[in-house]
Amino acid sequence: MSADADPITRHTRSRRELEEGIERDFGRNLSYGEYLDLGRVLSAQHPQAVPPRHDEMLFIIQHQTSELWLKLMLHELTSARELLADDDVQPALKRIARVKHIQHTLTEQWSVLATMTPSEYAQFRHFLATGSGFQSWQYRAVEFSLGNKNADMLRVFAHDEAVQAQLEDLLHQPSLYDEVLRLLARRGHPVPQEVLDRDVTQPYEAHEGVLDVFAAVYDAPHEHWLEYELAEELVDVEDNFQVWRFRHLKTVERIIGSKRGTGGSSGVPFLRRALDLTFFPELYDVRTRLQDVTPEGYHGGTSRG
Numbered sequence: 675m676s677a678d679a680d681p682i683t684r685h686t687r688s689r690r691e692l693e694e695g696i697e698r699d700f701g702r703n704l705s706y707g708e709y710l711d712l713g714r715v716l717s718a719q720h721p722q723a724v725p726p727r728h729d730e731m732l733f734i735i736q737h738q739t740s741e742l743w744l745k746l747m748l749h750e751l752t753s754a755r756e757l758l759a760d761d762d763v764q765p766a767l768k769r770i771a772r773v774k775h776i777q778h779t780l781t782e783q784w785s786v787l788a789t790m791t792p793s794e795y796a797q798f799r800h801f802l803a804t805g806s807g808f809q810s811w812q813y814r815a816v817e818f819s820l821g822n823k824n825a826d827m828l829r830v831f832a833h834d835e836a837v838q839a840q841l842e843d844l845l846h847q848p849s850l851y852d853e854v855l856r857l858l859a860r861r862g863h864p865v866p867q868e869v870l871d872r873d874v875t876q877p878y879e880a881h882e883g884v885l886d887v888f889a890a891v892y893d894a895p896h897e898h899w900l901e902y903e904l905a906e907e908l909v910d911v912e913d914n915f916q917v918w919r920f921r922h923l924k925t926v927e928r929i930i931g932s933k934r935g936t937g938g939s940s941g942v943p944f945l946r947r948a949l950d951l952t953f954f955p956e957l958y959d960v961r962t963r964l965q966d967v968t969p970e971g972y973h974g975g976t977s978r979g
């Protein structure tokens with residue numbers, strides 16, 4: 675007999691539930707909690723402070739949610755790199771669009787943490803010992819995927835072989851920018867061979883020849899629309915990343931002022947230096963190179979000044 679036909683079950687279910695057909699018998703199917711493994715997720719908060727401090731739960735959940743979004747971002751970026759390598763540009767653009775929304779969510783999220791005062795944080799900061807964001811391997815993986823390669827950063831993960839191996843692997847893979855430049859070369863743009871053959875484990879260095887390629891694209895967007903769109907998507911991703919870094923910096927500043935970081939850095943001054951980093955240098959240099967159009971019409975090429 676179905677649950678609806680059973681008079682006892684019928685009477686214990688509210689009229690609204692019956693009308694809407696809401697399912698309550700999850701005995702045989704994978705339930706919401708099982709599917710999401712909520713038992714594990716919701717029992718993974720382990721505050722360390724003794725005596726317990728109210729605000730440590732916020733600190734933990736802020737980090738855990740950030741790590742979940744970083745996991746998805748990495749998933750999307752990995753796929754975007756593979757799609758670009760296969761000349762599947764439109765699906766890659768779709769991945770990048772999702773990355774941008776994740777970045778907005780991560781940036782918005784700082785406002786929740788900013789409700790924590792310096793006094794509240796001081797109640798449990800001591801219990802974090804030398805833990806710090808330096809040890810977020812997923813953050814480092816995102817930086818590597820976008821192109822900020824830095825082999826030194828692997829040292830922090832020496833205690834975790836599996837994680838270190840994963841980062842080492844990413845270090846050796848072409849970044850999103852490397853894949854875009856290779857794609858441009860396949861589409862006939864004169865990307866210098868030394869850029870295409872570069873050692874991808876090294877930090878990317880700006881090249882005049884790549885700037886020339888982007889200058890040609892930005893000079894005549896309608897002739898190179900796909901390249902133009904892709905380039906602007908990358909600029910959006912970098913812009914979003916910098917806004918996240920800036921909000922981290924300002925949140926840290928209002929919570930610990932100019933104290934040194936638990937990870938051993940100078941704290942705010944260290945975070946401020948990261949604002950000068952760029953993943954896609956020529957995409958910013960091209961802004962300077964581009965000449966303004968005069969009232970007489972076409973400006974006749976880009977400036978080298």
Ligand code: HEM
Pocket residue numbers: 736737740741787795805806807808810813922926929930934935936937938939940941942944945948
């Ligand atoms: C009260 C909150 C926070 C404070 C005071 C803080 C402070 C700092 C400081 C001082 C550093 C430099 C490393 C050090 O010496 O410790 C750092 C790095 C970092 N933090 Fe935070 N942080 C906070 C929250 C967060 C959150 C919620 C995340 C999200 C995942 C995060 C992610 C990172 C990352 C990824 C780095 C490394 C940045 C890099 O290498 O460029 N932090 N943080």
Ligand SMILES: N[C@@H](CC(=O)c1ccccc1NC=O)C(=O)O
Pocket residue numbers: 737799802804805806807808930934935936937
């Ligand atoms: N670096 C922070 C501590 C901190 O934020 C943190 C500590 C343990 C685990 C993650 C952390 N988050 C990011 O830096 C501080 O100096 O207060």
